[in-house]
Amino acid sequence: MPELPEVEITRQSFAQAIQGAKILRVNLGKALRWPLGCEPSALIGMQVLGVRRRAKYLLVDLSGGLLLVHLGMSGSLRFSSAMPAMGLHEHFEMQTTQGTLRLKDPRRFGAVVYARSPLDTAAQKLLGHLGPEPLESDFTVAYFKNTLSGKTAAIKTVLLDARVVVGVGNIYANEALFLAKINPKAAAGKLSAERVQRLLQAIQQVLKRALAVGGSTLKDFSNAQGKEGYFQLEMMVYDREGEPCRVCGSLVRTLRQGQRSTFYCPQCQKR
DNA sequence: AGGGTGACCTGTCGGC
């Protein structure tokens, strides 16, 4: 579920409320993708200094380190002062003086990992290889063009590579390519400078729009206050196989690339 | 080195 917009919306929905809280207790459910990396009790007494985001990770800064929280495919966070006992698919919970933060993740591809600092090996293993943030100033046309040059892989596949640019997942990769009118099978390294620029702008446009409407709720995404997003109502191609293109009326097609579904308009995205 | 595949895990949906 969670790509950059959903992760950022989640962050915004509880960062203020949890800032300054002291950790009272940490409870674990079934194992997530990676182990926590410390005794849960070791976190007790630490203070939450703030919540940042890097790529699709939430970084919960603590007085004694940080937690890297990833939502995987099916994860969502909830922050509330009134919480029932941990239920099915709830695998991490942190009780604080200002409320309880809880991760629900049916598929358990998500993770909560403790690191002493953003630079230690536990954090660097997850963050060290990441490329630029798509909405920050270092994601430039020059960088993008240079990084794509020489790549023979399909541009759709390359957009999902976090070493190239972070935060773009399957929904927004499809949507950005549609907006830029680029065929998902086009070789990344053969895109003209003009098309690379168009694609960069399309990535930023689609992510900003999704952020503005609270992200995409396909099945069950909601922010830490339980509020859903509405970007799914505006999707041009994702999950619209066989439906008419909203621009030209051609029927949206699918194909498989890197074991993921690609959706595109055969007319608007001829090349 | 870049590119492609399998693996992780659970739920849901469509087809027979």
Next chain:
DNA sequence: TGCCGACAGGTCACCC
């Protein structure tokens, strides 16, 4: 109705 395979918002380890 029931079973079975395919697929789902991610990303890492591994192969050539």
